[in-house]
Amino acid sequence: MSRIGVFICHCGENISRTVDVERVAAQVGTLPGVAFSTDYKYMCSDPGQGLLKKAIQEQRLSHVVVAACSPRMHEKTFRKAVESAGLNPFLCEMANIREHCSWVHEDREEATRKAIEIVGMMVERVKKNRVLPTITVPVTKRSLVIGGGIAGIQAALDIADCGHEVVLVEREPSIGGHMAQLSETFPTLDCSQCIMTPKMVDVANHPKIKLYTYAEIEHVEGYIGNFQVTVRKKARSVDEDKCTGCGVCMTKCPQKKIPNTFDRNLGMRPAIYVPFPQAVPNTPVIDRENCTKFKTGKCGVCQKVCGPGAVDYEQEDQLIVEPVGAIVVATGFDLYSIEEKPKGSPIKGYGEFGHGKIPDVIDGMTFERLASASGPTGGKILRPSDGREPKQIVFIQCVGSRAREKGISYCSKICCMYTAKHTMLYHHKVHDGQAYVFFMDARTPGKSYDEFWRRSIEEEEAVYIRGMVSRLYQKGDKIVVMGSDIAVGVQVEIEADMVVLATAVQPQKGADTLAQKLGISYDKYHFYSEAHAKLRPVECATAGIYLAGACQGPKDIPDTVSQASAAAAKVMTLFAKDKLEREPIVAKVREAGCVGCFYCQKVCPYGAVEEKEIRDRQGNLVKVVAYVNPGVCGGCGTCQATCPSKSVELDGYTDEQIVAMIEAL
Amino acid sequence: MTGRNETVHTEGQKHAFEPKIIAFVCTWCTYAGADLAGTSRMQYPANVRVLKFPCTGRIDPVFILKAFQQGADGVLVSGCHPGDCHYIAGNFHARRRFAAFRKLLEFVGIDLGRLQFSWVSAAEGGKWVEMVTDLTERVRHMGPMQEFKELALEEQWSGVIDTPELKEVYNSI
Numbered sequence: 001m002s003r004i005g006v007f008i009c010h011c012g013e014n015i016s017r018t019v020d021v022e023r024v025a026a027q028v029g030t031l032p033g034v035a036f037s038t039d040y041k042y043m044c045s046d047p048g049q050g051l052l053k054k055a056i057q058e059q060r061l062s063h064v065v066v067a068a069c070s071p072r073m074h075e076k077t078f079r080k081a082v083e084s085a086g087l088n089p090f091l092c093e094m095a096n097i098r099e100h101c102s103w104v105h106e107d108r109e110e111a112t113r114k115a116i117e118i119v120g121m122m123v124e125r126v127k128k129n130r131v132l133p134t135i136t137v138p139v140t141k142r143s144l145v146i147g148g149g150i151a152g153i154q155a156a157l158d159i160a161d162c163g164h165e166v167v168l169v170e171r172e173p174s175i176g177g178h179m180a181q182l183s184e185t186f187p188t189l190d191c192s193q194c195i196m197t198p199k200m201v202d203v204a205n206h207p208k209i210k211l212y213t214y215a216e217i218e219h220v221e222g223y224i225g226n227f228q229v230t231v232r233k234k235a236r237s238v239d240e241d242k243c244t245g246c247g248v249c250m251t252k253c254p255q256k257k258i259p260n261t262f263d264r265n266l267g268m269r270p271a272i273y274v275p276f277p278q279a280v281p282n283t284p285v286i287d288r289e290n291c292t293k294f295k296t297g298k299c300g301v302c303q304k305v306c307g308p309g310a311v312d313y314e315q316e317d318q319l320i321v322e323p324v325g326a327i328v329v330a331t332g333f334d335l336y337s338i339e340e341k342p343k344g345s346p347i348k349g350y351g352e353f354g355h356g357k358i359p360d361v362i363d364g365m366t367f368e369r370l371a372s373a374s375g376p377t378g379g380k381i382l383r384p385s386d387g388r389e390p391k392q393i394v395f396i397q398c399v400g401s402r403a404r405e406k407g408i409s410y411c412s413k414i415c416c417m418y419t420a421k422h423t424m425l426y427h428h429k430v431h432d433g434q435a436y437v438f439f440m441d442a443r444t445p446g447k448s449y450d451e452f453w454r455r456s457i458e459e460e461e462a463v464y465i466r467g468m469v470s471r472l473y474q475k476g477d478k479i480v481v482m483g484s485d486i487a488v489g490v491q492v493e494i495e496a497d498m499v500v501l502a503t504a505v506q507p508q509k510g511a512d513t514l515a516q517k518l519g520i521s522y523d524k525y526h527f528y529s530e531a532h533a534k535l536r537p538v539e540c541a542t543a544g545i546y547l548a549g550a551c552q553g554p555k556d557i558p559d560t561v562s563q564a565s566a567a568a569a570k571v572m573t574l575f576a577k578d579k580l581e582r583e584p585i586v587a588k589v590r591e592a593g594c595v596g597c598f599y600c601q602k603v604c605p606y607g608a609v610e611e612k613e614i615r616d617r618q619g620n621l622v623k624v625v626a627y628v629n630p631g632v633c634g635g636c637g638t639c640q641a642t643c644p645s646k647s648v649e650l651d652g653y654t655d656e657q658i659v660a661m662i663e664a665l
Numbered sequence: 666m667t668g669r670n671e672t673v674h675t676e677g678q679k680h681a682f683e684p685k686i687i688a689f690v691c692t693w694c695t696y697a698g699a700d701l702a703g704t705s706r707m708q709y710p711a712n713v714r715v716l717k718f719p720c721t722g723r724i725d726p727v728f729i730l731k732a733f734q735q736g737a738d739g740v741l742v743s744g745c746h747p748g749d750c751h752y753i754a755g756n757f758h759a760r761r762r763f764a765a766f767r768k769l770l771e772f773v774g775i776d777l778g779r780l781q782f783s784w785v786s787a788a789e790g791g792k793w794v795e796m797v798t799d800l801t802e803r804v805r806h807m808g809p810m811q812e813f814k815e816l817a818l819e820e821q822w823s824g825v826i827d828t829p830e831l832k833e834v835y836n837s838i
Contacts, residue, residue, distance in 0.1 A: 070700045099703025100715055110711040259720030541753050605753035637723030653723055661716055662731050
């Protein structure tokens with residue numbers, strides 16, 4: 001028989017003004033199972049809690065109901081008090097007689113009656129409450145960071161600086177990401193490489209960072225604190241331990257006509273290459289698709305010239321399993337490309353802008369490479385078609401972005417600012433040139449951003465035309481850009497030498513496949529979804545996985561770095577304890593009843609339901625049942641309401657408890 | 666605020682029939698919305714009893730039947746707005762489940778006026794008050810819900826087999 005203690009709070013006068021608390025205490029005291037009931041002015045105060053603890057011990061109470069404010073306010077307080085008196089905290093429930101009763105009713109008689117009923121309901125419920133042990137999950141204090149752009153680098157450095165090992169996985173042969181490709185950065189115009197490369201070197205030299213470049217995530221298993229990640233280290237064909245990075249192989253490689261993707265195909269590179277001179281690691285990789293040795297079997301020059309004998313044509317992909325406790329996803333973005341429209345993509349493309357057909361129509365990233373001092377032109381703005389300096393240049397904004405009819409309705413966020421920057425860079429390099437910008441709106445929220453944009457117009461003489469371009473076509477060596485200036489209501493026609501399209505920011509290719517491997521959700525554009533748009537912006541709904549940078553949505557560098565540091569802080573919070581403690585409000589499967597239909601698995605938003613084989617003593621398979629991983633379960637209980645055989649139960653919200661409440665009415 | 670009090674509920678007015686309303690709500694949105702109604706000191710009829718669930722996804726339709734059977738004259742189910750679920754998608758599962766369940770109730774002849782599904786966010790204290798008031802008013806006009814109570818009585822009759830005499834007989838067979 002339970003010995004329930006009921007404690008009715010006056011909450012000063014907040015409750016006792018409309019509810020006759022003494023009558024409630026007296027009435028509830030007569031309920032079967034209630035051993036003790038009392039009322040007190042402030043239950044949550046120190047003496048109030050003291051009263052509660054004393055009563056538990058003196059009256060040998062088995063369960064506790066505190067009738068006071070909302071459990072959202074003080075459930076934790078009272079459960080803690082109950083725990084310190086030696087009872088399991090989950091044997092304490094709160095009856096909400098303030099927010100749901102005394103504050104919303106004026107009639108004392110009605111309110112008192114309602115309060116008695118509410119407390120009665122909770123008394124019946126608490127009788128069915130079970131002892132729930134706090135769930136503890138061990139934590140592997142190592143972290144995986146996917147993506148070696150500025151987001152991944154920042155997150156990796158922050159975590160590693162706190163003394164925890166980081167495994168950084170980058171798909172390309174070098175870390176650096178898009179930031180390494182940029183020339184200067186807004187709004188300060190400092191050189192991107194100058195601020196980026198030291199960080200890259202820090203990563204390479206950090207004793208706590210294990211760097212895998214030219215590698216991808218093959219497979220992810222496990223849950224928060226206990227992930228097993230399989231990394232595919234692609235065959236580089238160069239032994240990283242032997243290579244000294246002297247670069248002789250690259251200069252001697254006879255195959256030199258491969259478009260350099262780092263330079264947006266403007267320059268050429270050999271078949272054995274590093275993406276750019278400051279690459280980290282400075283170990284070349286053989287592009288097997290274009291290497292003569294791999295295509296025909298003849299050549300082998302690089303192997304012959306390599307002093308340390310690092311070139312290894314026999315190297316194979318390696319699969320490495322890394323145990324980690326947390327994962328930071330920082331896979332970044334890609335620019336929407338009009339020319340290569342992936343099959344099945346919902347994006348319709350801009351045939352009318354001639355991208356991919358007219359050589360002097362380029363995108364923003366290509367312009368960055370042209371403007372970069374280490375780029376294919378040495379920092380000179382030259383036309384890809386004939387190498388001439390463009391005297392009239394047109395920038396078109398919102399290409400792809402904010403165009404619902406084309407398939408993307410979001411704003412890419414960075415283009416207004418980088419186009420303003422481009423007009424400045426152009427003006428600094430081509431003094432007698434004129435830049436025009438077609439724009440819909442200038443969106444410049446950010447520290448010193450609007451000033452920067454105004455500067456491009458007021459000091460750097462860029463002409464901003466509000467309106468969209470309807471068509472552009474090649475006429476001789478000029479590109480005729482036709483559009484409208486909706487501010488004045490006239491048609492505009494500009495004969496340009498070069499056109500730069502501010503194409504939309506999109507998630508990296510394969511973002512969806514990676515999300516499926518990780519078990520995280522993404523939106524219709526394949527940007528990864530955060531757990532809560534406002535209050536949990538760096539966490540995934542899947543516990544233990546965090547987001548940093550543009551993989552979650554278009555972001556500029558300051559925002560990306562902030563989010564990366566935030567993600568690192570979240571990882572550190574997780575690593576601060578040796579064991580994870582979590583509320584034991586999780587689902588459990590009653591294996592005897594489970595028929596293995598796995599409806600629960602289908603509805604589980606956390607992927608917490610696994611398959612478990614039941615075998616007899618001889619080892620024969622009896623049946624396959626569902627198993628809920630308590631480390632992953634979020635505690636929503638959707639599985640329980642879905643289960644046709646009622647074989648899964650959410651602790652703390654069992655059918656028994658709920659039916660007891662309904663029956664108490 | 667006083668304007669609302671006058672229109673939605675006239676305190677002290679006695680009615681011939683006071684219905685029992687049970688509300689099944691999720692803890693993150695609607696429970697918090699009802700809390701907000703309290704902290705904002707809005708007034709509504711004292712007929713509703715709130716049962717807290719982690720998520721509307723946890724609410725088994727059987728609970729609704731059970732509530733009617735136990736003497737509820739009206740049932741309210743409310744959770745987070747679509748897309749706002751704390752557990753990602755529990756409210757979508759609930760919505761599907763209840764769409765089918767409503768049809769079933771209609772088929773067996775339950776007046777759907779007694780059952781209200783809704784979304785009330787943590788910021789919608791006012792909406793909570795309006796909804797509870799409207800449902801109470803509506804059910805008040807409809808009168809007591811008899812059908813399921815009769816079923817409950819039948820169940821009590823069948824419960825007679827629990828008497829010691831009968832048990833003895835059963836055991837001897």
